[in-house]
Amino acid sequence: xxxxxxxxxxxxxxxxxxxxxxxxxxxxxxxxxxxxxxxxxxxxxxxxxxxxxxxxxxxxxxxxxxxxxxxxxxxxxxxxxxxxxxxxxxxxxxxxxxxxxxxxxxxxxxxxxxxxxxxxxxxxxxxxxxxxxxxxxxxxxxxxxxxxxxxxxxxxxxxxxxxxxxxxxxxxxxxxxxxxxxxxxxxxxxxxxxxxxxxxxxxxxxxxxxxxxxxxxxxx
Amino acid sequence: xxxxxxxxxxxxxxxxxxxxxxxxxxxxxxxxxxxxxxxxxxxxxxxxxxxxxxxxxxxxxxxxxxxxxxxxxxxxxxxxxxxxxxxxxxxxxxxxxxxxxxxxxxxxxxxxxxxxxxxxxxxxxxxxxxxxxxxxxxxxxxxxxxxxxxxxxxxxxxxxxxxxxxxxxxxxxxxxxxxxxxxxxxxxxxxxxxxxxxxxxxxxxxxxxxxx
Numbered sequence: 001x002x003x004x005x006x007x008x009x010x011x012x013x014x015x016x017x018x019x020x021x022x023x024x025x026x027x028x029x030x031x032x033x034x035x036x037x038x039x040x041x042x043x044x045x046x047x048x049x050x051x052x053x054x055x056x057x058x059x060x061x062x063x064x065x066x067x068x069x070x071x072x073x074x075x076x077x078x079x080x081x082x083x084x085x086x087x088x089x090x091x092x093x094x095x096x097x098x099x100x101x102x103x104x105x106x107x108x109x110x111x112x113x114x115x116x117x118x119x120x121x122x123x124x125x126x127x128x129x130x131x132x133x134x135x136x137x138x139x140x141x142x143x144x145x146x147x148x149x150x151x152x153x154x155x156x157x158x159x160x161x162x163x164x165x166x167x168x169x170x171x172x173x174x175x176x177x178x179x180x181x182x183x184x185x186x187x188x189x190x191x192x193x194x195x196x197x198x199x200x201x202x203x204x205x206x207x208x209x210x211x212x213x214x215x216x217x218x219x220x
Numbered sequence: 221x222x223x224x225x226x227x228x229x230x231x232x233x234x235x236x237x238x239x240x241x242x243x244x245x246x247x248x249x250x251x252x253x254x255x256x257x258x259x260x261x262x263x264x265x266x267x268x269x270x271x272x273x274x275x276x277x278x279x280x281x282x283x284x285x286x287x288x289x290x291x292x293x294x295x296x297x298x299x300x301x302x303x304x305x306x307x308x309x310x311x312x313x314x315x316x317x318x319x320x321x322x323x324x325x326x327x328x329x330x331x332x333x334x335x336x337x338x339x340x341x342x343x344x345x346x347x348x349x350x351x352x353x354x355x356x357x358x359x360x361x362x363x364x365x366x367x368x369x370x371x372x373x374x375x376x377x378x379x380x381x382x383x384x385x386x387x388x389x390x391x392x393x394x395x396x397x398x399x400x401x402x403x404x405x406x407x408x409x410x411x412x413x414x415x416x417x418x419x420x421x422x423x424x425x426x427x428x429x430x431x432x
Contacts, residue, residue, distance in 0.1 A: 035292050042288060046280050056281055063284075064291045071292065119230050124264075125257040136276045145271060164272050170239075189233035195272070196264040 051161035052095035066091035088176040124200035160191035221247040350383035368396035
């Protein structure tokens with residue numbers, strides 16, 4: 001009785017209980033329930049793949065492959081980890097494998113996993129004002145933001161996407177990417193500061209000149 | 221506690237996430253009161269976090285969920301029927317052949333079970349000439365026209381005919397062999413089986429509708 005009471009008072013526990021039930025049923029062979037199980041995370045899986053591959057078609061392809069792999073390996077899933085983190089780990093691995101193949105093909109493999117030494121120093125110190133989220137109604141703004149993100153090194157992009165766009169916490173981001181919590185924090189800091197500088201530069205080049213921001217102020 | 225600009229830049233991200241301890245937080249707050257540069261960094265970084273955190277910044281492609289669902293259902297059918305994905309639609313054709321041929325196929329075993337495909341991203345394709353020279357490479361699952369830029373492991377290429385590649389379970393590359401899909405009869409209700417009928421790797425049939 002106390003158990004059901006706690007579930008009633010805690011929606012997250014109820015979701016998790018439903019998820020555990022679904023996992024158990026899929027593991028027992030009800031594979032047709034698998035989509036129901038992964039559906040809440042499909043966007044996140046796609047985002048993780050896109051962060052690494054930067055290409056819609058490749059990201060979708062990898063997202064599908066990763067889900068199929070997760071279904072094939074569902075009996076290896078252990079309840080100690082979160083199901084969503086496990087799914088993203090598989091996706092990240094799939095995307096990295098795909099990327100490695102492409103890199104080998106282009107013969108320009110470099111070690112991207114090393115953290116930069118030293119602190120990142122911001123370059124732009126203009127006055128700031130809050131940007132209304134309505135700015136995102138403008139396709140041009142979304143495109144410029146996406147371009148800035150795509151220009152970051154993969155190691156910064158993947159942390160930023162999982163943490164700031166898909167709202168994983170620091171620990172989950174670390175587990176999903178197989179890196180330390182300290183690395184997540186360092187990379188997140190750099191990603192955010194670099195994006196800020198990139199967008200400030202974009203403002204100077206007139207990217208947002210046609211948008212309804214106040215004259216003389218910079219949003220970034 | 222007093223902090224300088226460089227310390228603030230190191231902690232600004234943790235500050236936004238509420239991950240700095242109380243004494244550092246109040247030292248940073250004090251610093252922001254007087255330092256316009258650091259306030260600019262803080263506010264700009266906050267804008268970045270808020271804007272990129274908006275759902276509109278990442279939209280999954282139209283039809284993504286439906287295509288995913290479709291992909292996930294395919295192996296279920298395979299497990300139940302014992303036939304690999306694309307061969308399912310061969311069954312009615314084989315049945316027709318049985319009727320037309322007076323049941324002599326029933327015991328002869330000439331309806332060969334197709335090879336297991338190396339990719340689950342396979343849809344029926346027609347019109348690839350069986351003797352078309354193609355290239356496969358180690359560890360890959362697609363076959364290509366020689367020179368296709370999407371060939372992986374170029375140093376481990378093997379050349380063979382399209383039929384041999386498909387017999388080994390390779391799937392046509394949707395980039396270099398796309399024309400064979402586009403020339404195939406579109407969505408005929410009863411697919412015509414050409415001499416060979418492999419899976420064809422495509423993103424989605426819808427993509428082609430848009431492209432038309």
